[in-house]
Amino acid sequence: MENLLNSHDHDFNNFLPTFMDAPNPKQKVSSSSSSSCSFSCSTNKKLEALKDENFQVETLREGLEKLQKENEALRLMFEVMSSKSNMLHEAYVRESSSPSPAIRRGFTGLRPEVVKDGYQWRKYGQKDTKNNPSPRAYFKCSMAPRCPVKKKVQRCLEDRAFLIATYEGQHNHDVDPTTGQSLSSPGSSTVISGTTMAPEYRVPVLDNPFRPCITPDLNLSGSDHGNNNNDDKRIEDYVASLTKDPNFTVALEAAVARSVAEQLKPSTP
DNA sequence: CGACTTTGACCCGCGC
DNA sequence: GCGCGGGTCAAAGTCG
Numbered sequence: 644m645e646n647l648l649n650s651h652d653h654d655f656n657n658f659l660p661t662f663m664d665a666p667n668p669k670q671k672v673s674s675s676s677s678s679s680c681s682f683s684c685s686t687n688k689k690l691e692a693l694k695d696e697n698f699q700v701e702t703l704r705e706g707l708e709k710l711q712k713e714n715e716a717l718r719l720m721f722e723v724m725s726s727k728s729n730m731l732h733e734a735y736v737r738e739s740s741s742p743s744p745a746i747r748r749g750f751t752g753l754r755p756e757v758v759k760d761g762y763q764w765r766k767y768g769q770k771d772t773k774n775n776p777s778p779r780a781y782f783k784c785s786m787a788p789r790c791p792v793k794k795k796v797q798r799c800l801e802d803r804a805f806l807i808a809t810y811e812g813q814h815n816h817d818v819d820p821t822t823g824q825s826l827s828s829p830g831s832s833t834v835i836s837g838t839t840m841a842p843e844y845r846v847p848v849l850d851n852p853f854r855p856c857i858t859p860d861l862n863l864s865g866s867d868h869g870n871n872n873n874d875d876k877r878i879e880d881y882v883a884s885l886t887k888d889p890n891f892t893v894a895l896e897a898a899v900a901r902s903v904a905e906q907l908k909p910s911t912p
Numbered sequence: 913c914g915a916c917t918t919t920g921a922c923c924c925g926c927g928c
Numbered sequence: 929g930c931g932c933g934g935g936t937c938a939a940a941g942t943c944g
Contacts, residue, residue, distance in 0.1 A: 765915085765916070765917090766916080766917060766918085767917095767935095767936070767937075767938095768918095768919085768935070768936055768937080769917090769918075769919075770933085770934065770935070770936095772933080772934075773932090773933065773934090779934085779935095781935070781936075785915090785916095793935095795935090
C-alpha cells in the first residue's frame with residue numbers, strides 16, 4: 644500500500660513539472676518590456692494569457708497539496724488498519740493458548756494435525772513423548788475394515804511447522820481418489836526423511852486451521868501457533884494482494900482521476 | 913444414532 | 929522385580 648501511495652506521490656511530482664517547466668511568464672514579460680511600443684497591444688494579450696497560466700498553475704498546486712493530504716490520510720488509515728490487525732492477531736493467540744473445556748475433551752471439529760495422504764485415518768490414541776513436547780497421535784486406516792496400516796504423527800522437534808508421519812504396514816485397498824494424493828507422488832511438497840524400518844515422512848502443516856490466511860476484507864483471522872514473526876510477512880502479503888488486485892488499482896485510479904478532475908474544474912464564481 | 917475424538921488406564925518390552 | 933516409556937484400549941463426550 645505504502646509503495647502504491649508513494650508511487651502516487653511520485654507520479655504527481657513528475658506530472659507537475661511538465662507544467663512548471665513552461666517558460667517563466669515574468670521572464671517573458673521582462674524581456675518583452677524592452678520592445679517597442681508597436682507591440683503593446685499584443686503584449687497586453689500575452690500578459691492576460693500568462694495570468695491565466697499562472698492561475699492554472701496555482702490551481703494545480705492547490706490540487707497537489709490536497710492530494711498529498713489525501714495521500715497522508717490514506718497512509719494513516721493503512722497504519723490504523725495494520726495496528727488493528729495486529730491487535731486482533733494477538734487477541735486470537737491469547738484465546739487459542741487457553742483452550743476451553745469443550746475443546747479439551749470431546750470432538751472439537753478441529754483437526755490440528757492432519758496429513759493429507761489420500762487415506763482416511765481414525766485416531767485411536769495420543770501420548771506425550773519424552774523427547775518431544777508435542778504429543779504423538781496414533782491413527783489406524785479406516786478406509787477398509789481390516790486394513791492393518793497404522794500411522795504415527797508428531798510435530799517435528801526442530802521445525803514445528805512440519806509434522807513427522809511414520810507409517811507401518813501395507814494398505815490392502817486402493818487410495819481414495821477424492822481425498823488427496825499419495826505422499827510419494829511427484830509434485831507433492833512432502834520430504835522423505837525416514838528410516839528403512841518404518842517409512843517416515845516430513846510434512847508441512849498444510850491443514851492447520853490456525854494457518855495464517857489473507858482475506859480481501861482485512862479479516863486476518865489467526866496465525867500459526869508460536870509463529871509471531873509472520874506478522875510483517877502477512878501484512879506484506881496483504882499489501883501485495885491489494886496492489887495486485889485489479890479492482891483495487893482501478894478503484895484507486897478512478898478516485899485519483901476524480902479528485903484531479905475536480906481540482907482542474909474552472910471555479911464558478 | 914453412527915462416526916469420530918479425547919484421555920485416562922492398561923499392557924508390554926527393555927534396561928538396570 | 930521395578931521403573932520408565934511407548935503403544936493400545938475403551939469409556940465418555942461431541943457433532944452432523
